[in-house]
Amino acid sequence: MSNIDQDEEGPPEGDVDEEVLEKCLEQILSALMTPAIDGVYAVVEATKVRRNRYLEKHSGDVESAVSAAIEYNANMSRLKTLLVSLVPGVGVPGSLIVPVWNQIRTVALIACLYGFDVSDSDVQCDILLCLVEADARKVGRKVMGEVGRKVARELIKKVTSRATARLISKFIPFGAMYDVLTDSSVGVGKHAQKYFRAQASTSEGSLMLQRVEKESLDDDQKLDLLSKAHKLFELGEEPELIAKVEKLQHNIREFGSDIRTQIPGKSIFGLLQAFVSLIFQFLNSILQLVLLALKSVYWMFAGNREE
The missing domain is CATH 1.10.287 (Helix Hairpins)
Structure with missing residues (x-):
């Protein structure tokens, strides 16, 4: 059979056009966000309810709860997707929807555990960006539709690099999409943990810094708060804020807080x-x-x- 004959027959069964897949993924990301976060009455638990359950189970230890969420997602993602893909007439879309659903749910839970409002549109954009392990801090304007397209495009790139040996023309095997989405579950969870923990640390450190600059505290209290803020900014990877804290610490030790506030x-x-x-x-x-x-x-x- 010639190449022309192959082209006339269309893509092999189970493969999909790259542009079609990108639009499909974008629509899936948009459609799944609200139910994944707010839940579905009597069927799917809301993220805030899950957060409370995880915190209660782990005695309020956020880091233990986050680690448990990542482990659970990694163990269940492949199993659920495999079971769905075996159902006749559901396997192809299910092999995309289920892993994306699991990852959105897990990342949203991690964000909620670190104290973020998952109903906020910016936080939802961050959740999507975590699916491709992108640094959300480097993204300028965060609009859900634009972010969804970027995330869908990045997922396609991952699939393309993963399935190069299996590609026929511009068509991508659904099996490759399934493998990428399920195999990346742990990486996505770890990235979300690092990102939201850093953001939470920066927010907490900034509040401490504001207390030092605005409240009437003695030098020891200020130095104690600055020391804690310094550690939090290190977790948040904020070199400018770290430098600011170190300068304030030096000024207080050298001149005293009364003089520091006047200069x-x-x-x-x-x-x-x-x-x-x-x-x-x-x-x-x-x-x-x-x-x-x-x-x-x-x-x-x-x-x-x-x-």
Whole structure:
């Protein structure tokens, strides 16, 4: 049989055109997000309910709960997909829908465990980006439709590289799609864990930094908060915030927090401002002492007159 004859016959059974698959994946991602997060009454547990159940089971230990969620997804994803793919008339779409569903559910659970609002559109975009292990921080504007297309396109690239030896023209075997989606379950879970843990750490560290800058705390309290914030920013991989914390720590140890608050950025103008402020404080103290002495003298003379 010639190549022309093969082309006339169309794609082999079980294969799909790349463009068709991309649109199919985009639609699947869009359709599954809401029920995967909010659940389906009496059928699928909502993500927030799952979060509470996992935290209760693991005594409030977030990291243990996240690890359990990743392990459960890895163990069940391939089994569920295999069972669905064996059902006549359901196998082809099921081999795409089930692993994507499992991964969205798992990533959403991880985000929720780290304290994120999974109903927020930006968080949902981050959930989708985690499916292809992308760094959501490097993505500019996050619009669900655009992110869905990017994620679908990246999944196709993974499948293409995985199934190169099996490709015929521009058609992709569904089996390759199934393998990529199920085999990447652990990687996706680990990536989501790292990403959302980093984001949560950065948020918590930023709150501590705000307390140091705005609240009336003594030096030891501020240094303690800055030390904790430094560790959190290291987890969040935030070099600029780490540098800011280290500068504040140095300033407090070197000059004290009272002076530090009066010299933002340790500029020359800030130093001069702090120096002038100290002079005024000193003069004010001297003035108070002089007034006190004058009052004492006055009452002494007044007492002598009465005698």
